[in-house]
Amino acid sequence: MRTQMKKVETRGDHETRRWSAEEIAREYVGFFRKRGHLEIAGSPLVVPENTTSFVIAGMQPLIPYLRSDVSPPAERLVDLQRCLRTDDVDAVGSNGRKLTSFHMLGNWSVGGYGRREAIRLALELLAVYGVDRERLWVTVFAGEPGLGLARDEEVIAEWRAADVPEERIVPLGMDDNFWTTGGPGPCGPNSELFVDRGEVLGCGRAECAPGCACERFLEIWNLVFIEFERHEDGHFSPLPLRSVDTGMGLERMAVVLQEAPSIFEIDLFWPALERLRALEGSGDGDEARAERARRVIVDHARAALLAGLAGVVPGNLGRASVLRRLIRRAARQGRALGIERPFLGELLEPLARAHGSLLPVDEQGRVAEVARMVTDEERRFARVLTAGLRALERIVAENGGDEIVPGERLFLLHAERGFPADLAAEVLAERGLAVDWSGYEQALAGHRAVSRVSAERRFRGRSESSHPLHPLSVESGEMPAN
Ligand SMILES: [Zn+2]
Incomplete structure (x- = not known):
């Protein structure tokens, strides 16, 4: 002592x-x-x-x-x-x-x-x-x-x-x-x-x-x-x-x-921040935006490390969805720093090293395994992220100068491309755009009604439903209430 x-x-x-x-x-x-x-x-x-x-x-x-x-x-x-x-x-x-x-x-x-x-x-x-x-x-x-x-x-x-x-x-x-x-x-x-x-x-x-x-x-x-x-x-x-x-x-x-x-520059985070800087490409030149991205990334990387060490794996429900959302949010911030490939997993080793005895030996021994899990999740999300961000650009362009984006657009972005609505809303918020969530709810309710009908039809052996939407899952967005 x-x-x-x-x-x-x-x-x-x-x-x-x-x-x-x-x-x-x-x-x-x-x-x-x-x-x-x-x-x-x-x-x-x-x-x-x-x-x-x-x-x-x-x-x-x-x-x-x-x-x-x-x-x-x-x-x-x-x-x-x-x-x-x-x-x-x-x-x-x-x-x-x-x-x-x-x-x-x-x-x-x-x-x-x-x-x-x-x-x-x-x-x-x-x-x-x-x-x-x-x-x-x-x-x-x-x-x-x-x-x-x-x-x-x-x-x-x-x-x-x-x-x-x-x-x-x-x-x-x-x-x-x-x-x-x-x-x-x-x-x-x-x-x-x-x-x-x-x-x-x-x-x-x-x-x-x-x-x-x-x-x-x-x-x-x-x-x-x-x-x-x-x-x-x-x-x-x-x-x-x-x-x-x-x-x-x-x-x-x-x-x-x-x-x-x-708080992001204390000894526990500094080495991860350094590693992150080394991975950065050329962002959009907005240094305040880049600094915020770095903070979100090192914070979420540490949270993912601790959640992973506690045995949580990314998924669609409960704490698994919390971990998934943290990884996806951080991955998205990476794009603001010009990082196109999975990178989050690489921050876990410097984080763990900086924590020293705050992570007991058995946990230190499992860091590489957690890092692989994080990278896998990031990789799975990468294509959705790239396509989703591009689709969002189109949505913004088509919205003219309107500061409210119709919720139905975000609903479709999720339903058709798997891009989480909460993440889309964050991207829009950074540009000063808000989402009409009532439109989102309406689209969701309409989709549920259609799904119910088509499920009943399938049940009766007539699976001719050609509705273009995939069933929604919990990952649509809301963090489970803590
Ligand atoms: Zn003050």
Whole structure:
């Protein structure tokens, strides 16, 4: 568990120590173990009985403890959890902090310590990492009287006691500072820690503060005070145990400690980014567009690697369709970089190497196999992609200057050429064009009616249906709800 100094940089009169992602993780686990936390293994990324395709949050595997359904192996726990969520996959690449797959480091108190100790431990570890206290901002729950939820005065008092200046304690509402599973389940107010990355990254507005969409304030750690159970009807009741559930984003912390311009330039992604640059041809010269493409590609490649290592293969349903969609989205972005051949699989080896011990030896040994699977999927999709992109060009040309593309066109593009409608919509959106989805729905409904009739005819032994459309499959687009 010893951490070694990798690189020392001298900046002015102080030294900045660079932490690798592996070291950040090792230090976190070691720090909390020394303070009485039992290290537990992270859950596999895929848990068949979960309601989500993948584990989507660090706390998900611990829910039974927080609800007192199962007693935990210890009151204090620490773990490293891999997560994958694609609910806002469209946002990846448009900012420097959003990933589909990520590692959450978490320390937990199941019915033990509360706000004071959670804050003390967090501040102590941030000092070990060398995060300047002057750069720290926190958000707290402002309360929601309509739901009978009070402002979190207790946590405000603790931050004040820890010498965080008043102006850097920011109260926010339900959306930002009340953690829920998204449905019924354990929940409670939370307090988030942000690092100010400097005015130079900010939007420049006077009201710029944590919660702002710009790159200045980066959320690194979330302390959640699990105290309530949210019920089906939306009402809240107190849980038998008050617990603390924290999550520190490993990749986010690496951005801060490695002073990376974006999350895609931390040590875990850098080698893959380099490899990608080496594979690039001549794109269309739009550098902002190319940069976004690179971000999407390295993000999706890492997510595909982790999903593949968890045993998922691309397919049409559930998590298999999530993986398929990630690979196809990334493949499409490759075209923007002038890469015409399958390339995604080649990024997996540099990614895996960069992850070092974050991928155990047995997983390292399976990387080549996952890379082949990714390449096969990309190859299968390549012809559809080329033909589909060309057909889309025609659709755009024929649409004149109209900013709305008829949904029926996208329906036909999928039905006749297998080109996913969601991918087509993304391509159109990049050109400022929207899709009339009601037209898509109508075409789909019409097709289903025809299919039903022809199926009935076939059933009666008269299979003369000459309808030109192929049956639609689930891959038509929508990501399954996570
Ligand atoms: Zn801002």
